[in-house]
Amino acid sequence: MLALGKINRLTVKKQVKFGFYLDGLSWGEILLPNNVSPAGLEIGSELDVFLYLDSEDQLIATTERPKIKVGEVAQLDVVATTKVGAFVNWGLKKDLLVPFSEQQIPLKEGQKYLLYCYVDNSNRIVASTKLDRHLHKTPPSYNAGDKVSIMISEQTDIGYKAVVNHQHWGVLYKNEVFKPLRRGDKMQAYIVKVRDDGKIDIRLNASTFKQAQELTDRILYKLQQNDGKLALTDKSSPELIYAAFGVSKKAYKQAIGSLYKDKKIVIAEHGIILVPTT
Structure with missing residues (x-):
């Protein structure tokens, strides 16, 4: 099944002057423009592409890799604030919208923020600084010793709050952290335990x-x-x-x-x- 805002493997269906059309199955033909098409691409070739909506809200494919995908958390730069919300640079030609309703505090141009990316009810790919609204929606199913990826969110009285595998909240206790950490830092960590209340304890060193x-x-x-x-x-x-x-x-x-x-x-x-x- 195809997924908006994620990497999908599609087959080249036909070539036109301005690019290639990929077989989007029930979604129809999806354009892959020439400027993001790899050399030597032929009809029948399969390739991994990211699917998003262009500036005219048309479905389009690209071989470029954004800094964040749907279901992920990343720290991104605000490049503009407008009447509809703030826009952040996610590595594609069209910037990513953070609607006013998804801003914990008003975002400022030139500042970095930790964001969660998702598809809203209007089928738009958008981002949110309200991480509590989007994380920890599924029960954590980790075992002690599991290796995970984390991103530091903020420092607290007991240590550091971190995003685990883009989906859950975890805690690094300060007596187990022996180097300075900053918001947005990405690293590997290890599950210590999942508590009865769903909170996750993690450590940096296996x-x-x-x-x-x-x-x-x-x-x-x-x-x-x-x-x-x-x-x-x-x-x-x-x-x-x-x-x-x-x-x-x-x-x-x-x-x-x-x-x-x-x-x-x-x-x-x-x-x-x-x-x-x-």
């Missing part, structure tokens, strides 16, 4: 995730073997922590912090206590 998961399992095992109590807190000396687990104090603090957030332990003045399972 080895950090594996080490932390391994350490939390070891701490829980030792608690179970010691009547649910362990005389080591985040204030214990590095020497005592290393003697018990062979890890740094920093790693231990992160591990018990994770267990505390998951409500598996209570941190008391003189140690940690296992929370009984029901």
Whole structure:
């Protein structure tokens, strides 16, 4: 099935003076202009094209790749503000509209904004800064350790809010981030867990995730073997922590912090206590 605002594989149906017509199946013939047609293109050839509406709202194909596609999030520059909304540069000849109704705050020319791209009820490809309106609409189905792509949205009191795989919200906790991050930064990350409320915890480093998961399992095992109590807190000396687990104090603090957030332990003045399972 063809999709507006996405990459589609189509077959060349015929050649005309100004380009090629592609077989759009139930959508009819779709023009691929000469200036975006690859050399050596022939009738019967298949190629991947992006489908959008030109300045006259006619369906058109291009081999150019936009900076954002339908269902994606990207940080883009505002190139104009008009009576119908703001326009951003998405890498194609026709700029992308951000309607007034989809602006969290009035957009300013020359500024960058994080945007979600979608097809509206009028069958137009548009963008929105109201990410909460468009993200997290489907239940997250990630497993611990899954590799995902993320984009930083904003810094919060607990760390950084990030868009996961263009579809969900995730959180990077500040005690697990060891480099400056800015809005729009793109990188790989790893799922720590999907919480019961649908919120997603993520980490930047795979080895950090594996080490932390391994350490939390070891701490829980030792608690179970010691009547649910362990005389080591985040204030214990590095020497005592290393003697018990062979890890740094920093790693231990992160591990018990994770267990505390998951409500598996209570941190008391003189140690940690296992929370009984029901």
